[in-house]
Amino acid sequence: xxxxxxxxxxxASGKYSRREVxxxxxxxxxxxxxxxxxxxxxxxxxxxxxxxxxGEVLPYRRHTWLMLHKPxxxxxxxxxxxxxxxxxxxxPELQRQGLFPVGRLxxxxxxxxxxxxxxxLAHDLLSPRHHVDKVYYVRxxxxxxxxxxxxxxxxxxxxxxxxxxxxxxxxxxxxxxxALVTLREGKFHQVKRMLAQRGxxxxxxxxxxxxxxxxxxxxxxxxxxxxxxxxxxxxRNLR
Numbered sequence: 001x002x003x004x005x006x007x008x009x010x011x012a013s014g015k016y017s018r019r020e021v022x023x024x025x026x027x028x029x030x031x032x033x034x035x036x037x038x039x040x041x042x043x044x045x046x047x048x049x050x051x052x053x054x055g056e057v058l059p060y061r062r063h064t065w066l067m068l069h070k071p072x073x074x075x076x077x078x079x080x081x082x083x084x085x086x087x088x089x090x091x092p093e094l095q096r097q098g099l100f101p102v103g104r105l106x107x108x109x110x111x112x113x114x115x116x117x118x119x120x121l122a123h124d125l126l127s128p129r130h131h132v133d134k135v136y137y138v139r140x141x142x143x144x145x146x147x148x149x150x151x152x153x154x155x156x157x158x159x160x161x162x163x164x165x166x167x168x169x170x171x172x173x174x175x176x177x178x179a180l181v182t183l184r185e186g187k188f189h190q191v192k193r194m195l196a197q198r199g200x201x202x203x204x205x206x207x208x209x210x211x212x213x214x215x216x217x218x219x220x221x222x223x224x225x226x227x228x229x230x231x232x233x234x235x236r237n238l239r
Contacts, residue, residue, distance in 0.1 A: 006032065007040035009051060013058050014093035029054050063118035064097050065232055066090075067213075070113040071221035076104035086113060089222050102126065103186055111136070111207035112215040114235075115224070125211075125238060131164075131184045132238050135209035136191055140200040144170045144177040148198050152181070156194050161187060163194065176203065211238045 007021040016024065022040045024030050030037040031052045032044055044051070046060040068086060070076065075085045078100050087095050102114040102122045116122050125132055152168040167182040177200065181191050192202045208215050212234050219225060227235075 003043040003045050005040070006030070006037055006042045006044055006051070009044070009046045009060060010053060010058060012060070012097070014096040015058070016053065024053060061226075063121075064094070064099060064116060065118065065227040065235075066094070066099065066115040066224045067216060067219065067227055067231075068113045068115055068224040069215060069219040069221050070105050070110055072108045072110050074222075075107055076101045076113060083107075086115065090115075090224065105207060106189060106192075106205070109205045109207065110221060111205075112210055112213070113207070114210070114213075114227075121235065125235065126186075128185065130238060132211045133209070134183050134186060134207060136181045136183070137206045137208050138179050138181055138191060138195065138202055139204040140177045140179070140195055141175075141203055142177065142200040143173045143175070144168070144179055144200060145173070146170075148195075148200065151198060152194065156197065158190075158193055158197065163187075163190065166194070180208075211235065 006025070007018045010016055010021045010024075010030070011018045018040070021030070025037045025040045028036045031050075032042070033050050051058050051060070068089065070086060073084070074089065075083055077085045078087055079085060086101055087099065090099070098117040099115045100117070100122070102116060103126055105111065105113055114122075114125075124130060149168045149170065152166045155165045156163045164184045166184065167180075169180040169182075171178040171180065181194075183190060187193075191205060195202050213231055216225065
């Protein structure tokens with residue numbers, strides 16, 4: 001790949017600023033393929049060179065992609081004066097990488113949220129042209145029925161827009177019901193508004209799937225992990 005400045009590569013890890021890299025190079029604490037770096041401006045291939053700082057090898061990622069299990073009470077934003085955001089759940093080195101949420105989940109909604117600094121792919125995943133399915137687990141007050149399923153499938157008309165056809169799969173029905181809702185769009189409060197219109201207000205909502213990417217069951221609320229190369233390829237194939 002293209003050769004990049006050493007200070008840029010190291011700064012992309014989020015662990016050091018470019019100013020800190022200059023000092024580290026001067027002190028001989030930056031090694032490239034086992035040899036002390038001569039200058040922070042040296043250009044190297046980040047995918048083939050082994051770069052170590054203070055004895056720690058730094059893995060290089062052109063872009064960062066994280067899967068986060070968003071908890072309730074946290075805002076899907078990079079900064080907000082009203083409360084805690086999803087970036088506040090990350091360590092400082094990731095907070096400095098320019099990450100942003102791919103789409104949004106309501107403050108009281110939990111589940112799968114992707115964070116990245118790769119703008120082009122994030123834009124493509126959110127574009128209406130691609131209709132990336134999003135699946136939500138929902139618990140409602142009231143008994144869900146097959147009539148509700150047919151209303152979702154027909155495409156419901158809300159006060160300000162016409163919903164695309166959606167899928168409502170009933171898991172259990174009773175005083176409280178459980179279901180999976182699959183949307184091909186993502187309007188503000190859409191799942192809640194659709195079910196409220198059917199007289200079945202939402203008690204709990206969690207996104208469990210986006211395209212073919214499923215929330216990792218090993219992630220507790222508030223935890224995150226890097227996407228695997230296979231998962232990234234799944235996302236790229238959605239475009």
